[in-house]
Amino acid sequence: MISALLKTMRPRQWATKNIFIFAAIVFDKQLFIVDSFLRTLAGFALFCLISSSVYIFNDLADIEADRQHPEKKKRPIPSGKLPVPAAWAAGFFLAVFTLGTGYLLAPSFAYVIGLYFLINMAYSKWLKHIPIIDVLVISAGFVLRVGAGVTLIQVERFSPWLYVVMTLLSLFLGFGKRRAELALLAQGAGSHRKVLDGYTLPLLDQYIMIVSGTTIVAYSLYTFSAPNLPQNHSMMLTIPFVVYTIFRYLYLIEVKHAGGAPEEILLSDRPFQIAMFLWGATVIAIFYLL
Known part of the structure; x- marks a missing residue:
């Protein structure tokens, strides 16, 4: 079950999607400032976890459709390798933990990842069925990643x-x-x-x-x-x-x-x-x- 949960959390996508949180520190010329780097690194880790929470809830919402998909039917939730109750529990835990820890890191950072989470919940339930809006929401998620990085440092030149x-x-x-x-x-x-x-x-x-x-x-x-x-x-x-x-x-x-x-x-x-x-x-x- 642990292996199935980790696969559902999509660790392969963590770096490729959440690396954009480093845009602020790189383009504001603070990459080699230790405090700024550590804060951004912590924010990156938390964004990975909130993204995983979103992936879990999205898979739960798509479980029936994924079972008809030639590739997605192999995912842990539609295939039955990860029980639905366990997936719900993991998704809620990751969301609560990330929002709480994010607030301790920076309140404005918690607001950004909270907005990211809410938008993606709306996406999973309704917005992903609306042409053009579905892609705009995906785009908003990446822009919020960049914005999250801005909240973690004292921006001067971004x-x-x-x-x-x-x-x-x-x-x-x-x-x-x-x-x-x-x-x-x-x-x-x-x-x-x-x-x-x-x-x-x-x-x-x-x-x-x-x-x-x-x-x-x-x-x-x-x-x-x-x-x-x-x-x-x-x-x-x-x-x-x-x-x-x-x-x-x-x-x-x-x-x-x-x-x-x-x-x-x-x-x-x-x-x-x-x-x-x-x-x-x-x-x-x-x-x-x-």
Whole structure:
């Protein structure tokens, strides 16, 4: 049962989704300040736990639909490996523990993760069935992760442009995920995820084209217009890496038919990993070494 619970908590997704909480400390040039780093690290751990609580409750809400899905039926709750009462108990415990500990860390941080939890509960119950709104809610979750990082440190140079970029990037990933699901499930998509009846592949391709292009433009504007960046505009050197990762993701979802789980791409696709590493190394070098 413990193994099934851990699998339901999705530890493989902790780093790939919750790492955005470190955006504030990195882009505010506080990464090597011990107190700021430890507070952000604690916030990251708590966001992982509240995310796991959300995953548990979402699986409980989707239990019948997941049993009809070719892959999701293997998850611990729909497969019966994790009993439903145990899943409810674990979900409540994680939520209460995280909110209480988060308040001790920083009251404003607790408010952010509380809002994240409530939005996702509404998503699990109602919002995930509404086309476009479902992806907007997913995007809001990533923006709240960035905001949570801001509440943990004394921000001095963090640019609001990063909220814009994060919003657009998460919309891009969300619509990409919906496209991959729709292509995988084909005619039976609606029976597995009701909201897919509100999408078509051409429509999703249009959404993806809009947000991918806008993401590149927004990030490019950030690299030379944000007030906290080096005056020599060296941050513009990171633009090619962002362009490549977006194009690579499009290639994977449309040619390789991947993308149903974006975090799996980050964990398995070597060219994508290399591009992200080079982007991160360049950002660190520009902010902390130049």
